[in-house]
Amino acid sequence: MDRNLAHNSSPPRTRWRKVAYGGMQPGYDDNHTDESFLEGMVMNASVVKRDILKVMKDSVSISEYLCIVALVVLVWAYTLSSTLDENSLLFIDASLLVSGFLILLFTQQKLSLGLLLHYFLNICFFITSLYVLAPIYQTLTRSISSDSIWAVTASLLMLHLFLHDYSESTVKAPGALKNPALTSCISVNASVVASVFIASRLPSRLHVFAIMLFSLQVFLFAPLVTYCIKKYSFCLHLCFSIGLMAMTLSFVYMLHRFLFALLLSLLVFVNVVCPYWLIKIQEYKFEINGPWDEAKLCFDITD
């Protein structure tokens, strides 16, 4: 019907212009649409073509962290089943601390002797307070049944993994400007609570201290260490990750066949299936830009 009306109107004399002023343009209806309609529209202007190899390489840091968490759970399981005694746990703690420091020392140029001393002092405080608080942790959840503890710990770990900041580290190297996001803070807190719950199931005070120290070291500082390695050299990061994966898989294999299959399929899913999936759904990407978009300011606003 609209078409008919358009045809009935007098034949166009002047060219139609894309302007709003001057009233109705003679010979054209207000719903006139010509080939200039939507000519300013741009589709998928800022879409990045992704390379599957690059996405797979990037996803390695996720599986690396998955393995770290799996190793922590392994240590928890062995400690709870009394396969690991407190002395060997303390030995693991000390060696982790030293190796972590060495890695930071090699990868970060900014470290100085004063800063190291400062770190050392902080760590002493940290260890002392943890030791003092250990009896509290030990009796904290005595009135709660073990089943609830396992369930809550498992869900907290899931939460931790989902919200973890895989691209950066929540605990920053000194001098970092950006504050961590809320989700990564929640993630760190979930992991700390999970460690406290596990520690509260252990028989002796020294056990509690050793396992808490271990868990906190890993959850707080492992992301920082892996981040530093990644920044230092991507190749080293790849080697480290693959080594870590192999180690974790072999340890899990010794513990339980089914868990091994689960972890292996998870790693395959993260490293192969997900990148392929991401590349596949890129085809459906549909971005529209045009003159109606809000203009972006080309300078930074410092409020």
Place this chain on the structure above:
Amino acid sequence: MGNKEKHTIMMVSDFFYPNFGGVENHIYYLSQCLLNLGHKVVVVTHAYENRSGVRYMTGGLKVYYIPWRPFVMQNTFPTIYGLLPIMRTILIRERITIVHGHQAFSTLCHEALMHARTMGYKVVFTDHSLYGFADVGSIHMNKVLQFTLADVSQAICVSHTSKENTVLRSGLPPEKVFVIPNAVDTAMFKPAVERPSRSEIVIVVISRLVYRKGTDLLVEVIPEICRLHPNVRFIIGGDGPKRVRLEEMREKHSLQDRVEMLGAVPHTRVQPVLISGHIFLNSSLTEAFCIAILEAASCGLLTVSTRVGGVPEVLPDDMVVLAEPDPSDMVLAIQKAISMLPKIDPQVMHNRMKELYNWQDVAKRTEIVYDHALKCSNQNLLERLSRYLSCGAWAGKLFCLVMMVGFLLWQLLEILQPADDIEEVPDVIFPHQCDEEEMQQKSSIE
């Protein structure tokens, strides 16, 4: 064509007097001019504080302030069906033939249009703003718009850019969307009787001081212009969260004597502020039409504006200097405007604006859209449901459900309160003497 036929029109939007803005102005002037053309117009909006019930405005414009409280940004709380009974009563009482909704983020408008379609009325929608496609807010807004527009008879946009945007957002066929711009009351925005002296050049900015209006651009541009041109002075009218930044800039560059900040300027005081300047500066980052430019041009000011949205369509090239939303380009544009200034005669510009824009023309063009809408064929519920179903895999089914429940509720109301029991309003004949001066008076009271 069919302008012998007289319509009874219901304008519906959350935004109306005593609130103030582009949409409110548009509805008011359009209604007045439609009344002048012999149509009957009723405006429906929500209650403003203690202003609730029926009010009459100039020329017998009847306004229903529905006792429904706004909850955020003057919008009513979306209840989907809460307004059905009162809308039905008003539609029957006033013997409405066309429902005309305004503004995409007015929930009242969306609900009224939905109910009107359920009851088989012809529906026209005017979109006054632009939306992107990327952020979460826009995506949801666009889905709601798609729902409302799936079944409108005709749609109106205020600029061609806005039309492109609306067509993309709602999936309407482009020939159903009309472009009818806003206009300006040239009688209200007259240039100064005496031409302001050119020894000192005054640049006027009147806008809300918010991010979307580009206040951050002003913060960059003003010091640079003041440095380059010692005889330039700025007058900034308006208030908002970004005012602090402007004041900081004024302190930092010690421009207190060259940048005057007026704070919020009521609409009636805009003209005196405008005529004290030579150049009007608009720094918006997004704009569907920009009435402020029209008002400034009508007062005889040369406009410098960012080239965003529908702004390039608003004025002929010799009346406006456009710049990219980038400080350095805007500085160049202002310098160009300053060099153009000796050739500008405010009175000539005002007379040109009189020819380019007037509300009577807008009303006549809207009348044509109403005629088109009335010629649309009636459709039964099943035909209409198929249109909603095509809106999306999940959304389509949800929309259909909403419409079906609405239909059932309407049928229930028909039983509980039959249409014959609703008393129709007698036609009160008001003397049609609403000329421009009276309209001006009315707005000055508001």
